[in-house]
Amino acid sequence: MTSPVVEVRNLRKTYPGAGRGAAPKTAVADVSFQVARGEIFGILGPNGAGKTTTVECLAGLRHADGGTIRVLGHDPQADPTAVREHVGVQLQEAALHDKITVGEALDVFGSFYPQRADSAELLGLLDLTAHRDQQFGKLSGGQKQRLSIALALVGRPQVAILDELTTGLDPAARRATWDLVERVRDSGVTVLLVTHFMDEAERLCDRLVVIDAGRVVAEGTPAALIEGLEGHRGVRLRFADDAARARAAQLLTALSERDPDVVGVVPAGDEIEVTGTRKVLFAVVQALAAADVVPDDVRTVERTLEDVFVQVTGRAYRAEENEEVAA
Template sequence: MTATRSGAGPDDGPPVVDVRNLRKTYRVKGGPEKVAVADVSFEVRRGEIFGILGPNGAGKTTTVECLAGLRRADGGTVRLLGRDPQAAPASVREDVGIQLQEAALHDRITVGEALDVFASFYERRADPAELMDLLDLTEHRNVQFGKLSGGQKQRLSIALALVGKPQVAILDELTTGLDPAARRATWELVERVRDSGVTILLVTHFMDEAERLCDRLVVIDRGTVVAQGTPTELTDGLRRDRGVRLRFAEDTGRGRALDLLTALATRDDDVTAVVSADGEIEVTGTRKVLFAVVRELAAADVVPDDVRTVTHSLEDVFVDVTGRQYRADENDEENVA
């Protein structure tokens, strides 16, 4: 489920990013042509966090590098703020900030020095002190890059992407390698940046990250968009049964409930299957299955100790549209020279 937004949210004006039928291939020395991006299309609205989700090697990084004018596309069209970064990369340089997965700084440069150096590249620049305050880096101003924690390095990467006061920020695999606490803190920072007025393209292979942060997203697999929409639209659109899990403190209660619900499945079209395993009963059916289960048990005065609905995730969406399980590191061959 997406987080509650505190900012104004996406607007209904023209898209700030418009990608149509993007294609990019590589010629591997001594080998066959590799298709990194086969056919990718999407639009990004001003003021939203837009996700590009998929396993490693799916074509995500290549897509945003073409969008930023860092790689030449072999086909399709790309527009950023109405301009063509393929024909004129310099035309978007002042308006897009990029944090790339493989980017690194010299170990001895300090946080303050890095921000000052990067700020010097832009005619229009943010106040480094304000950025450090926004991203909780002020107390680390004089700390060398090599001595920062993983989370602190990622916060600095975001600051460097924002130092040119961009309208659009591309954040690539932002939380890879971070511990759970640092990941959650980074998510909060991303939302804070979006609420400051920056449109964000979030490249990630983490399903939970996309569900938490993204207003809308595309799922890319093997260089092609296989699903797109809001996280809720994608999960609600699954052609799958809903589920309810019940737990009882006593075996006798579970046994009686199992008999009642098994009988219910034979006469109620909203209940399609009843399974007992690991001390729980799972009932699947239509979107009304929860009501059918509660009504049946309440009529018999059988009260479970715990009732949980089985919710679908973006991982279920990936399985549904591709026919195979999601493995984040599935095709880790994207960055071909």
């Protein structure tokens, strides 16, 4: 990667303990990554993993305890003003007064920057033209999220930080917001997308880091991370009765002990899931056919970023796992 727009190395941030005598809380233990110009870069992990603290340090909103950060060549810790002129931020907890209109909010936020985007173009980009005179308190959840993106873009930033953009939105609003993020990227803005939604990261991100307990545990493109899974192909089988399923489980377990294409055999309710290489389906069907054991249903299982998280951390992914500490 040449000339990264954002570069973070060995970032650390610790907060004081919540009560008297309580031990300090490490929100970010060791985070490093680089972001190329013009990409959607994801920071993915469960709540409390350190994602928001990371981007707040990157934007100059919090002071880091260690490590180095460069945004467009500037150090946001030493010179936050230089960074804020070029970085738009949409934070998870941001809110406006209920009475302010969409147009008024753009005017107020635009006044903070030496150069501002054309309001009409911005409203058109984010499908808000018809809501210019509508008060914030009367907007739907999806409209409020689109306005928050508009406010992050009003200063013509080169980099936009979008934090938990689709939390609380219904499926249709989420998909519409995903389309908008891609349109923002296509307009020339580099996007840092903070999310705990695996499907969102997989759909939108060109590259990403997975953060857990304040550390980067995986990095790459979604496709490469999924492709790199051990036993990354899966097959699910359903049988007519318990006896057939038990016989199949016995056969497939024995198969996994001698065939390198079959990695694991796991009961999955009234089904059996078999994981392995690209040839796992062929191996399973051949073994069952040879024993005259016929499943009622066979289907392949598509692996996701959630499977990546399970492999690198050794535990199931729970998006709402922890509350992130703030001070």
